Amino acid sequence: MAAYVIRRLAYGVGVVFGVLFLLFVLFFAVTEPDDIARKALGDKAPPEVLEIWKQNHGYDRPLWPWQDWGDNLLFDHYRKMLSFDFGLSDADDSPILDRIRAGMGPSLSLTVPLLVLSLVVAIPLSLVVAFFRETYIDRMGVFLCVLAMSVSTLLYIIGAQFLIGKLLRWYPISGFDSSLAMLPRFLALPLIVGVVSGLGSDVRFYRTVFLEESSRDFVRTARAKGAGESRIMLGHVLRNAMIPILTRVVLAIPFLFMGSILIESFFGIPGLGSMTVDAIQANDFSTLRTMVYIGSLLFVLGQVATDLSYGLVDPRVRFE
């Protein structure tokens, strides 16, 4: 197993290096250090101030190694990321690590309940739809799922803000307050949107998994022995469908820390997703690369953790 983990981590290092390189190339293909400085300082900043800013942030150096092997932005980019020296934001010079710490709380306060609620709603619904396969419930369920999947998340957000925030006036249209008294009020609408917008794909996925398990021999055997349908679905089908469910959940867990880009931005939740959007809009390369780097690391770790978790739920799985 150790060899397997080491091999997977080695692949992961390659992926992370590639992601960092792609980010660097793509970012500097569309922008220049002058643009970053101008975005940070404003259009009225005189050229000498822009130069000072570039010197202070290290953007006065050449981009590529062949321009200066000893001192270039690409090598510096790798050195900083690999040593976890995230430095200061290009947009406002605040320490990026502090911003990540501050943003993680709001992100987790949204994404953790969102994951749990999505599972709590989607799995029972999928079981019901799978249980009544080839009936009105199944057909209508699949139709609604496809319909739900076809609608953009943006539309859910705008629709929910209009219906629940503007007409029904149950919750604030947007905003955030981390105090315990106010937090549920601000999270309710984003959670509703998050659960509903993901319901279509979740239910379809779990339904497929449950249907596949339902056609297995052990289900037929249980049925032949007179076990009730509820017991079959909950005790046999659900338990044996745990591997794909677990894969989905474990893969999602690392990204809980990254927040939800769309929901956070539109509901004004000051989490890491919102911070990433801000970094893109502000040409804030140092923040953006940190978020992409952390995202790719979490992805690699999530993959390895998923593989390892298979062994925990299914002793038949062997790592070779």
Added chain:
Amino acid sequence: MERGDVAGTKGRGRRRTRVLVALVVLATLYAAGCSNDPYPPEAPGEKVLYGAFEEAPRSLDPATAYDTRAHAITGAVYATLLEYHFLKRPLELMPSLAVAMPEERALADGRVVYRFELRRDLLFADDACFELGGAGRRTREILAADVAFQIARLADPKVGSPVVEPFSHIEGFSDFAAALAARRESDAAFAARPVHEQYAAVGGIRGARTPSSHVLEIVLDKPYPQILYWLAMEFSTPVPWEAIAFYDGAEGRPRFDDHPVGAGPFVLSVYDKQARYTLVPNRNWHGLRHPEWQAPGTVYPSEGEPGDREAGLLEDAGRPLPFLDRVEVRRDKESIPRFNKFLQGYYDASGIIKESFDKVMQGDALSPEMQAMGIELGKAVSPDFFYLGFNMDDAVVGRAGGERSRKLRQAMSLVLDTEEFLRVFLNGRGLPAQSPVPPGIYGYEEDYRNPYRQVDLERARALMIEAGYPGGIDPRTGEALKLTFDSYNTSAQGLTQTRFYTHAWQQLGIDVQIDATNYNQFQEKLRNGAYQVFESGWVADYPDPENFLFLVWGEMGQSKSGGPNYANFADPRFDRLFLSMKTRENGPRRLAEIREMKEILARERPWIELFHREDYALYHGWVKNVKPMGLSMPTYQYRDVDVELRARRRHEWNRPVTWPAWVLLGAGIAILVPGIRTWRRERQ
């Protein structure tokens, strides 16, 4: 199935049903108990002004903060030697921390001295940084040296202030910057010392001297009366050295960029850049500590301009400031939710978003719906100026072409319909510009009509013939005259706007190609002089015509000095008038000079004046004392709110509209009923 099994199954079923019912009841209670009010309850009688911001400012350091987002905070937290009168227009300076307006003394060698006397017993806001000056200290008196220290910070190359140029009129300003940089480079131990010690070791700025603890003398190399406007901006606010030394971002301390320490009417009590900020009155502010002074800017003014009394702007005359107990500003990045919360009464003011413009406005006035809500519209023409320019160094459109090129420029100017442009692209929010001087700035004349900014196609065609381009045909090639429009706006909207201009010139037969590049490439073109026609704009730093007319002063030529005169316009008469007007007090002679300069610009056409933007702001009826300043000046200390009216309105405006929920519920039931029937049938 055994009887026990059946009973057990029924029992489990009942339990599940109970749990389900309990969950539904809980969810319903939770929903019913909730409200869309985004704020915790206020204390009884507390006057809170609610606002929103889209993005946090980059820095609150008064040496570098140079945008409206930052000024919304720094303008409330920092006090300056001078400030603007809240009601008088054109804007008028008055003393603030200074006892009186400064004495001006011209020296024999051409230098000018401004002498400021600071009020006694002014204190900085309470702050932990003052412990550096003695254990247990929370504040200290403001001295003239604190203003001199801040001016030295402006010169400090490490600070990177964007306003070095205007302050470099102060004697010794540039020498100080050079000496500081040289010492830092040559002596690492010196560079590691606290900055106030470094400044003192270098000797400070010669022209920012403090003959006594409460007197500051600013010595200028040559006359530059506009310096007074800069001394009314937060750039020159007194800053305690303790704050710079203490708030360095080390050991968990915030940076000075995020932790202002000032002497203004408010202090920043909460600052979460990603979510919110809160301003509360500064109990050390001289207006609160010494109400008996009745100092300007600490009591509500009792005089303004005509119409202010009728508008209710003098009702609070003589009352001590500030009126608010708190200013609460929340981050709301997206414009639509932000505007909806304004309509629900949760923000006290708002701009008009383009998605709702037709709903809000009908012609020039508010729609009946908005009027019924008691919303008021504040209109203010911004002190800015947008224009198209010709590169006067260019062989075809510039001065080398002489009379021929002048007539070409005049003709091109005559076919651009700015009113149409404003209607199409800015919802009519702008004023067609006749000259670079916008309303509210001395030298603006409402009746003035630029002879080449009235749309007249026939006259333009005649001028094209006189210029030697009949029907737009270039006699050298026998084809349409080809020009290039250089733009740095590559967005779809930007290109559409640019096409508006080029289509207008097509009426004259001129073929203008658009060359849109990014900003850096555009700057490169400017440096190389490789451009013909371009688009640009300018927003005033201070309310003086000099701040607009210097854009065509020969010395500011891009090709000559790299200055913002991108048109490279140079006219000896204009330059002489500019230098004379620049140092002259407002009066008939100055006005005559400005008029002549406008005439030269109208005739020579280095620019095609486009428009001055018009800002529309919406305020709820419970917000009092709103008068736009034009410049970026927060006026929280003058604002007042009727909290009872706001509470009533919020209650009225936030009654749930439930019919969509019933429609959705009906649709849900219609889908569920066959499902339940199927469920029951299948279970049987």
